[in-house]
Amino acid sequence: MEKNGKKVVIGVIGSDCHAVGNKIIDHVLAKQGFDVVNIGVLSPQEDFINAAVETNADAIIVSSLYGHGELDCQGMREKCQEAGLKDITLYVGGNIVVGKQTWEDVEKRFESMGFDRVYAPGTPIEITAKDLKKDLSIAE
């Protein structure tokens, strides 16, 4: 497969051990030419940020499937800025809150935390890959 020259850090945040989607995201993004740095499940914010700093990544995609996303993601944008990852592209997706809530409210809550894109439950990774190419100015 042809590389597109962009590096993306992926992983599952907090005390969440859902591994299946993470392996599929890795598989699909790599197939689409991204250089994937997969820090895996059960990963604190610091692991995402350290991996992004060490590899000079272009984007971070945070996954959360277990409902604690709201607690786990607080302050992540600020920590990125402090670590020198100025305005790094930051996405979050999965089942990111506890319970069925109005999606617009959830999206706003995470956007105000500094996430560039917030994905609703069940979004195929192919859609995220398309957005990522657009946001990182990669030609399709």
Place this chain on the structure above:
Amino acid sequence: MKLKFNRWTEEEFMKVREEVLKQWPTGAEVDLDEAVAYHKALPDHKNFAKKLIDAKEKGITLAQPRAGVALIDEHIELLNFLDEKGGADLLPSTIDSYTRQNKYEECERGIIESRRAGRSLLNGFPGVNHGIEGCRKVVESVNLPLQLRHGTPDARLLSEIMIASGFTSNEGGGVSYNIPYAKSVSLERTLLDWQYVDRLIGWYEEQGVSINREPFGPLTGTLVPPSMSNVVQILECLLAAEQGVKNITLGYGQCGNLVQDVAAIKSLREQAEEYCAELGYENMMITTVFHQWMGGFPEDEAKAFGVISNASVTAALSGATKVIVKTPHEALGIPTKEANAEGIKATKMVLNLLEGQNISDSEELNAEVDLIKKEVKAIMDKVAELGNGDLAVGTVKAIEQGVIDIPFAPSMYNAGKMLPARDNQGKIRYLEVGNVPFSQKIVDFNKSALEERAEFEEREVGFQLTVDDIFAVSKGKLIGRPE
């Protein structure tokens, strides 16, 4: 302490126990003698083990939801709603994910923020933080037996507190709560920690208090071949029995092909009893639990009810003693109490309609039972060989070498060389056996079943079958055929 298959001595247990109870301030509240007296004063209808024996004798299938929220009063309200409005036969307390990682400080933050927000920000009930007083309030405010359900590699303190509080069943095990739930916790560690939990329950049993134990059947919930999950169940059953546990419920997660699912439960029950007899464990009470579809669900609620009802049919026809119920909100995460109750109602309706019915023997069913048993025996023989007869040591080595290999597991200690996929009837087969020690005949059978499907779909046998199968149910089909 070195891992061995043997029962812990009183001295070994009490020495470790002293340290365990210091892990969080609420540990100091546990007094075993007082706890035994508390259990003996509880009515029979609140004892999980007794209710399961009754169901087994009657030949019925009980329905149990998953449920748990951060705060005590809200948790009680949720459980009573599932009993009164949903008709649950057994109740859970699903534990939050911070507790599962022993992060009790983060639980405190979750409890405080949940109070402030007026909704639960934790995905379960933080039992350690609530302590005996809080957990007993739950036990005393509901009318059904309670089980703690979690996914905790080190559940020693959690088990001490919740069992002393009057909970009469505990899910988990040294393999089933490690490989699917942890990234870097060693097998030796979790097997020892679960020997502790099993010894604790064995101790209660010796005082005349029967506590049910349930190894977690579905593992990663993702295309796990029945023989692989049955091996883990049988090993955890034997590990628990060695520590003195008597009342054990063995689990299995629905695969989706009716015949394979019925065969899996039948062979699980029969082989577990055979191995228990072989090792000399007497007076065992073995029951089974069938988990409704554990993979991705359709978002559409009507379609989700289709999945739930289909699973309930299989649960009833397999003769499982209980079924763990999914909800129409499954695709979105934690359900509301209303959605949870609806899942139970749909399940119970199907169970009631099928009460007393079972699926009769057929050539196809017998062949599947025979295959599962042969696959299980091949792995079990190798586990015993690797441990020089010690099944605990053998289990560690078997996982290290990929003899036991769980697909899509987060643990770095799992080989991940085995790959599953569905055959043309939707039965889960071994696409790549990796280091799983099957005879050439079994390997060839699995391969030819997958070749039949690939030929039908006019494509190659390969990993793409697996990927397509993972998303198939959420898209509305069992088998991931090309579109």
